[in-house]
Amino acid sequence: MTAGARVLDAGGLVLAPGFIDMHAHSDLAVLTDPEHLAKTTQGVTTEVLGQDGLSYAPADEATLDVLREQLAGWNGIPDIDWSWRSVGEYLDRVDQGAAVNVCYLVPQGTVRMLAVGTGNRPCSELELQRMRQLVDQGMREGAFGMSSGLTYVPGMYADTDELVALCEVVAAHGGFYAPHQRSYGRGALEAYAEVVEVARRSGAALHLTHATMNFAVNAGRGADLLALVDAALADGIDVTLDTYPYLPGSTTLSAVLPSWASAGGPVATLQRLEDPVQLAGIRHAVEVTGSDGCHGVIAEWETLEISGVRHDELTALVGRTIAQIAVDTGQPPFNVFVGILRRDRLGTTILQHVGHEENVRAVMAHPQHCGGSDGLLVGAKPHPRAWGTFPRYLGHYVREEGVLSLEECVAHLTSRPARRLGLTDRGVIKVGAAADLVLFDPSTVAAGATFAEPRxxxxxxxxxxxxxxxVITDGARTDALPGRALRK
Structure with missing residues (x-):
């Protein structure tokens, strides 16, 4: 035994590769929070960042100004040195020391913001070439693929051909495309079909992010999604997917707005919320026709629960739905919705109670499935998936419900995501592999996080x-910062 080595009594424990979070929103947390307890305490050793088409690299000063405001509900606006501009420079910052390892996806919405702006219009040929160059540079600097947020501004303004053109660059580097597609509600299957077509035409591998079928229109339709995935696999398309083991989703309250109302960025959006004519159009989209920002579904105010606010004077709203606030204040729900957006300057986060248990179970049992938390780390009451995804899989869905065997579930959380990322030295335990490891007790492992106490x-x-x-010893965080940026 090596001098100074410590021997652990692992009796009764399972030794597994460290868990890989295929959909994480720790883009700023890995730079600002050395403990990073949300992930270290649940056994996560690698996170995939740059999700949903929006992150902070590549960027210039003007784009960062917009992104800081637009993503305040996801990541806050910490007081840090924002001096990086390229993907490589951001990864260099991670290399200065982090609690866990990081993989990065080039965010298509950010790329479009840099090359085209935040307006709702087709790109020119020159702008398309600029976007392809930015994706190429990000891939050369170590990104593993490209993400999209096709219900978020400005990524949602890209048409299928534009996405294909960018994914051709991703494919040339052996990367994968990770889209948050245009709908998880009405039109969800059509939205999934579009991104499958993008993969087919571009040759890029496809990873369906937080893949599920939500809202009342999709109850019991998880099998339809899996049939589409299986058909794509049979056709030779390389498809994987990730999910979180909870029913509610989580996003910003402003995401419910129609895409045209969000064109031009946060300042333009807030101006529209003050214009009576445009406000009437927003109301019609949200309450009558179904907003594309809300996945084509009419806003169900009883499902939208405030989970975090940017301004402290609104803290009392946390934990209450728009419908409840409307009853308590005697206002129409739409007025409550708009009032919160105005007062919190679009920085409000929500839980969206739109999931279905049968869909969640069906998707997690698919052999191409991986685990991903999609957890936002800011706000008074964030979704507990940020702290509880991986132990919930092992405790609730393995030990208590038997949806997956222990061995199969560990593979979903380790070797399968490693294979998607092309990490041959992660997700396995073997001589020569990186020693990213977790020891857990299969008889007690569970998510401590709840909706009432999410941290x-x-x-x-x-x-x-x-x-x-x-990084965790006897359940306590050490001061080690061994995490680094992993580059493709």
């Missing part, structure tokens, strides 16, 4: 190692 650490995960360094 409680996991139960039954006493030891976590990143690159051989202990």
């Amino acid at each position: 409680r650490p996991a139960v039954g995960i006493p030891h976590v190692f990143v690159a051989g360094a202990p």
Whole structure:
């Protein structure tokens, strides 16, 4: 035994590769929060960032100004040195020391913001070539693929041909496309079919992010999604998908707005909310026809629960739905909705209670499935998936419900995502592999986080190692910062 080595008594524990979070929103947390307890305590050793088409690299100063405001509800606006501009420079910042490893996706919406702006219009040929160059540069600097947020401005303004052109660049580098597609509600299957077609035409591998079928229109339709995936696989398309093991979703309240109302960025959006004519159009889209920002579904005010606010004077709204606030204040729900957006300057986050248990179970059992938290780390009451996804899979869906065997579930959280990322030295335990490891108790492992207390650490995960360094020992965080940016 090496001098100074420590021997752990792992009796009764399972040794597994460190968990890989295929859909994380820790883009700023890995730079600002050295403990990063949300992920370290649940055994996550690698996170995939740059999700949903919106992150902070590549960027210029003007774009960063817009992104800081637009993504305040996702990541806050910490007081840090924002001096990076390229994907490579952002990854260099991660290399200065982080709790976990990081993989990055080039965010298509950010790329479009840089080359085209935030307006709702087709790109020119010159702008398309600029976007292709930006994606190419990001891939050369270490990105693993490209993400899209096709219900978020400005990525949603790209048509299928534009997405194909960008994914051709991704394919040339052996990367994958990770879209948040245009709908998870009405038109969800059509939206999935579009991104499958993008993969088919471009030759890029496809990873369906937070893949599920939500809202009342899709109850019991998880099998329809899986039939589409299986057909694509049979046709030779390389498809994988990730989900979180919860029913509610989480996003910003402003995401419910129609896309035209969000064109031009946050300042333009707030101006529209003050214009009576445009406000009438927003109301018609949200309450009558179904907003594309709300996945083509008419806003169901009882499903939209405030989970975080940017301004402290609105803290009392946290934990209440738009419908409840409307009853308590005697206002129409739409007026409550607009009033919060104005007062919080679009920085409000919500839980969206639109999921279905049968769909969640069906998708997680698919052999191409991986685990992803999609967890926002800011706000008074964020979704508990940020702290509880991986132990919930192992405790609730393995031990208590038997949806997956323990061995199969561990593969979903480790080797399968590693294979999608092309990480041959992660997601496995073998000589020569990186020592990203987790020890957990299969009889007690569980999510400590709840909707009432979303920041409680996991139960039954006493030891976590990143690159051989202990980051969790006997359930407590050490001061180790062994995480680094992994480059494709």
